[in-house]
Amino acid sequence: MAEISKLRALTSAGLMDCKKALAEANGDMDAAVEILRKKGQAVAAKREDRQASEGCVVAKSTGKFAAIIALNCETDFVAQNAGFVAVTNKILDAAIAAEVKTIDELKALVIDGQTIEALVVEESGKTGEKTEISAYEVIEAPTTAAYNHFNKKLATIVGFNMEGVDEKVGREIAMQVASMNPVAVDRDAVPQSVKDTEYTVAIEKTKEEQVKKAVEAALKKAGINPNLVDSEAHIESNMAKGWLTQEEADKARVIAKETAEAKAANLPEQMINNIAQGRLNKFFKESCLMEQEFVQDEKITVGQYLEKVQKGLVAVDFKRVNLNQD
Numbered sequence: 138m139a140e141i142s143k144l145r146a147l148t149s150a151g152l153m154d155c156k157k158a159l160a161e162a163n164g165d166m167d168a169a170v171e172i173l174r175k176k177g178q179a180v181a182a183k184r185e186d187r188q189a190s191e192g193c194v195v196a197k198s199t200g201k202f203a204a205i206i207a208l209n210c211e212t213d214f215v216a217q218n219a220g221f222v223a224v225t226n227k228i229l230d231a232a233i234a235a236e237v238k239t240i241d242e243l244k245a246l247v248i249d250g251q252t253i254e255a256l257v258v259e260e261s262g263k264t265g266e267k268t269e270i271s272a273y274e275v276i277e278a279p280t281t282a283a284y285n286h287f288n289k290k291l292a293t294i295v296g297f298n299m300e301g302v303d304e305k306v307g308r309e310i311a312m313q314v315a316s317m318n319p320v321a322v323d324r325d326a327v328p329q330s331v332k333d334t335e336y337t338v339a340i341e342k343t344k345e346e347q348v349k350k351a352v353e354a355a356l357k358k359a360g361i362n363p364n365l366v367d368s369e370a371h372i373e374s375n376m377a378k379g380w381l382t383q384e385e386a387d388k389a390r391v392i393a394k395e396t397a398e399a400k401a402a403n404l405p406e407q408m409i410n411n412i413a414q415g416r417l418n419k420f421f422k423e424s425c426l427m428e429q430e431f432v433q434d435e436k437i438t439v440g441q442y443l444e445k446v447q448k449g450l451v452a453v454d455f456k457r458v459n460l461n462q463d
Contacts, residue, residue: 177262
């Protein structure tokens with residue numbers, strides 16, 4: 138029992154697994170540890186097609202370097218286990234100490250005589266569930282900050298352009314990222330493809346609205362309630378209810394078709410572009426961190442808050458990892 142207890146302390150494997158491994162290794166502790174590691178590898182391979190949708194997400198900052206890791210598993214029961222959380226923190230601590238930049242570098246990093254990749258496989262053997270590092274994000278900046286949500290499934294890190302940013306301020310901005318899920322730090326950082334798509338959508342939506350307004354105005358002028366004829370389904374339904382005659386329905390169809398065609402052919406381009414640009418600006422205000430309303434004070438933006446804290450202070454980067462659906 139003493140040997141079994143020692144092996145359990147070394148590997149965290151189950152009682153019977155340790156007993157069998159020791160028996161197979163003829164009492165050789167190192168060999169038994171290797172047997173259990175191999176068992177972990179077998180479990181990982183066996184569950185290769187299983188979805189690891191639960192897990193633990195942790196972020197940490199050490200001044201100019203911050204990182205987030207997501208260690209995934211299959212069930213929330215395992216994800217919330219203290220041992221699983223401890224392993225996640227252990228991996229992140231090692232990554233931050235070595236200032237590892239990529240997930241491949243992270244997996245190759247050696248701690249306690251084994252690579253992190255091997256450690257993750259070993260963890261799979263302990264839990265009996267597929268385990269994998271699904272995300273690893275880093276930021277390097279004069280000051281960084283981190284925020285960990287209480288459920289251990291959402292974490293963020295933020296970088297700032299100046300040194301010595303107050304820890305409370307950094308945490309507030311990291312919480313902003315967690316809460317508001319921006320797409321970029323500012324409008325310059327939004328990919329051009331995203332800007333082009335948003336502008337195209339804004340143009341089409343504006344045209345549709347202008348045509349719809351013209352049709353509604355024409356229908357009202359003809360004495361027809363636009364709400365009764367805004368779709369074929371509504372027309373048929375309202376005719377069946379006796380709220381609309383066949384003659385009114387036919388008249389409404391003609392008016393809607395002719396008005397829509399005429400309006401679409403004569404939309405003022407400059408007006409459409411101006412409205413679309415306004416929609417794009419709204420997208421930037423909702424989606425860019427520096428332009429978002431500050432959640433702690435909605436009268437100002439994040440950018441205005443940071444400027445108030447320290448002249449010239451801006452966020453330069455952020456990362457957000459969330460295992461739940463936004």
